[in-house]
Amino acid sequence: MALAHRYGPYGGQYVPETLMPALAELEAAWLEAWGDDGFRGQLAQLARDYVGRPSPLYEARALSARVGHPVHLKREDLNHTGSHKINNALGQALLAKRMGKPRVIAETGAGQHGVAAATAAALLDLECVVYMGEEDIRRQAPNVQRMELLGATVEPVTAGARTLKEAVSAAIRDWVENVATTHYIIGSAVGPAPYPAIVRELQRVIGDEARAQLLERAGRLPARVIACVGGGSNAIGTFAAFLDDAAVELIGVEAAGEGLETGRHGAPLSAGGRAGVLHGSLSAVLQDDDGQILEAHSVSAGLDYPGSGPEHAQLRDTGRVRYAAVTDAQALAAFRELTRLEGIIPALEPAHAIAWLLENGSGELDLVCLSGRGDKDLAEVLTLGEAR
Amino acid sequence: MSDSGVERIAAAFAAAGKRAALMPYLMGGFPDRDASVAIGEACIAAGADLLELGVPFSDPLADGPVIHAAATRALAAGTTVADVLQVAERLAGRVPVIVMAYTNTVLAAGVERFCERLAQSGAAGVIAPDLPYEEGGELAAAAERHGIALVPLIAPTTTAERLAAIAARASGFLYVVSVTGTTGERASDAAELAPLLARAKAATQLPVALGFGIATPAQAAAAAAAGADGVIIGSRLVRAAGEGGDAPVAVGRLVGEFAKALSASVP
Numbered sequence: 001m002a003l004a005h006r007y008g009p010y011g012g013q014y015v016p017e018t019l020m021p022a023l024a025e026l027e028a029a030w031l032e033a034w035g036d037d038g039f040r041g042q043l044a045q046l047a048r049d050y051v052g053r054p055s056p057l058y059e060a061r062a063l064s065a066r067v068g069h070p071v072h073l074k075r076e077d078l079n080h081t082g083s084h085k086i087n088n089a090l091g092q093a094l095l096a097k098r099m100g101k102p103r104v105i106a107e108t109g110a111g112q113h114g115v116a117a118a119t120a121a122a123l124l125d126l127e128c129v130v131y132m133g134e135e136d137i138r139r140q141a142p143n144v145q146r147m148e149l150l151g152a153t154v155e156p157v158t159a160g161a162r163t164l165k166e167a168v169s170a171a172i173r174d175w176v177e178n179v180a181t182t183h184y185i186i187g188s189a190v191g192p193a194p195y196p197a198i199v200r201e202l203q204r205v206i207g208d209e210a211r212a213q214l215l216e217r218a219g220r221l222p223a224r225v226i227a228c229v230g231g232g233s234n235a236i237g238t239f240a241a242f243l244d245d246a247a248v249e250l251i252g253v254e255a256a257g258e259g260l261e262t263g264r265h266g267a268p269l270s271a272g273g274r275a276g277v278l279h280g281s282l283s284a285v286l287q288d289d290d291g292q293i294l295e296a297h298s299v300s301a302g303l304d305y306p307g308s309g310p311e312h313a314q315l316r317d318t319g320r321v322r323y324a325a326v327t328d329a330q331a332l333a334a335f336r337e338l339t340r341l342e343g344i345i346p347a348l349e350p351a352h353a354i355a356w357l358l359e360n361g362s363g364e365l366d367l368v369c370l371s372g373r374g375d376k377d378l379a380e381v382l383t384l385g386e387a388r
Numbered sequence: 389m390s391d392s393g394v395e396r397i398a399a400a401f402a403a404a405g406k407r408a409a410l411m412p413y414l415m416g417g418f419p420d421r422d423a424s425v426a427i428g429e430a431c432i433a434a435g436a437d438l439l440e441l442g443v444p445f446s447d448p449l450a451d452g453p454v455i456h457a458a459a460t461r462a463l464a465a466g467t468t469v470a471d472v473l474q475v476a477e478r479l480a481g482r483v484p485v486i487v488m489a490y491t492n493t494v495l496a497a498g499v500e501r502f503c504e505r506l507a508q509s510g511a512a513g514v515i516a517p518d519l520p521y522e523e524g525g526e527l528a529a530a531a532e533r534h535g536i537a538l539v540p541l542i543a544p545t546t547t548a549e550r551l552a553a554i555a556a557r558a559s560g561f562l563y564v565v566s567v568t569g570t571t572g573e574r575a576s577d578a579a580e581l582a583p584l585l586a587r588a589k590a591a592t593q594l595p596v597a598l599g600f601g602i603a604t605p606a607q608a609a610a611a612a613a614a615g616a617d618g619v620i621i622g623s624r625l626v627r628a629a630g631e632g633g634d635a636p637v638a639v640g641r642l643v644g645e646f647a648k649a650l651s652a653s654v655p
Contacts (some may be wrong), residue, residue, distance in 0.1 A: 007623045011523075012517060012523050013520060013522060014491050014518045014520075014523055015451060015484055015518055015520065015541060016450040016518055016520075016541070016543070016565075016567070017520050017521075017540075017541045017545075017546060017550075017554075017565065017568075018519055018543040018544075018545050018565060019545075019570055020521075020522075020545075020550065021544070021546065021547055021550070022545070073395060120517065122410045147615070154575070159456065159460065160446070160460070165447070169447050169449060173449060173451050173452070173570050176568070176569055176570050177568065177569040177570065179545065179568060180568070244529060274495075275519070276492050276495065276496070277491045277492040278492070279447070279448060279449075280449075280518075282495075285492075287492065287496065289496065290469045290493060291445075291469075291490075291492040291493040291494075291495060291496025291497075292446040292463060292492075292493075293447050293492070294446075295445045299525075315540065342631045356623055386501070
């Protein structure tokens, strides 16, 4: 048995030779662990008692009234650490422990994955280093403080635009140097195989729970499932449970930043164009004619990434998932609107999914993955609000 | 230059004789395009047997801070892949030029077209540091059609099974990464190199060249003594090229010191 390495033409393992044995070791360890009831049981118990799973499915009545049809929110924002990232980080940290790796590293954009990795490392007594772009350190200060309190070392990354892309690169370089002792907890459904498959498997608890909760609650499947897509981990985890439900429309919402037409965005799937290799896999990326990777732009640090998970590129090509993009301004407005309507402050990332919903009514029951909470974004949103 | 790149690489290693072949690395377009040509010429004048020419890439995962920074500067100055191939063209008549290009710059041109452009520029070989054996079949086939050597890398972590497969498809020479890490100057232990080089040499008839982390003439001589058929000097020279002053003179002087150390180490 092996994990998927390719999703149609996408995916693969475009990494320095030094890492290839580590990827093979990781895949073997994962398959062995995932086939072990003891490991699965340990993770399930932590998911329940430590993370607070299953996360609630909430019928958002005020939001439903606003859009004119029922909307259910999958409340990943209520997880311990405040986002869906803990599902993956905890699973991978348990795997690192099982593999005998005393040290874990992670990249982070919004800080949510960094906090999740630092939390899992604290729980499991692992050394933890989190790479974070200096620009993201500035706009996500509360999460930096949280990581440091948890005992992680936050390494500022000063290359390029000093955001998520450079943080991933720095983490991969660290892994190349320290591969014998270190497991890289990648935070999204990106990277070389087997990472996209592992992250999808650890995140599909979102979709599996939501599907069962909705069937029990409403006695039906949703007309549409909507999730934001940066690298695409909450989206792939949510979509995974519905891929075989042909009548359920799946919508991934990317960051249009200042507008797709400006080139300043984080929407490689929507923008289209030639596939490219970034961070170990072939997928939709923002790049120039020479293959140089372009900087992304988004008000949301977690969507500020020029690449996308390889399975998303395939799901776009096959038409199974529709990808759309909403601008910074739309996301900021949705952030405020959901807060006022429901008393739920969303993270700026899922605010993109909400923004798309607000402008695209279906008339039928929709499911939205509310992937994280927005406490971390308050300072940034308030600053931007004053600036306009 | 009627000989194929593969043949020219073999001839360059042979011409180095008992001395290990010296292969300086320079970043195309750094500090600027003309200066990188002058640096290449200075390397040749100082005793380089082959040249490794880097194509700057936005996200160079195999490179440490010095080469990463040089790539960033070259790109900021507007260096294109076409510029770097012009640098190759101006140097390739004198020694074999091996172009080091990250996979996405190869894919952007198209694998076939990229190899065609390499051949037109006179380059002898290509190294793709993020294209492991499993993903490299298409480039290997295209390179072969154009007489270009696809030089693979092996690392200290490479298993015996992988080494056998990689060596079986290798062309030009086998590039042995001396450290578990990215490019960059560091202290190395020659005693640890010997077993790695012995493994590599047992797996191939091709020359075996050692790179990553070789920063001093003494380290180069130790690598040769440990069995390397060639040594690749990267970050140390790129650092010198970026320190201001007369970059070709500074790099040429260093390459001369490496050449001298390698000659002195021949028993």
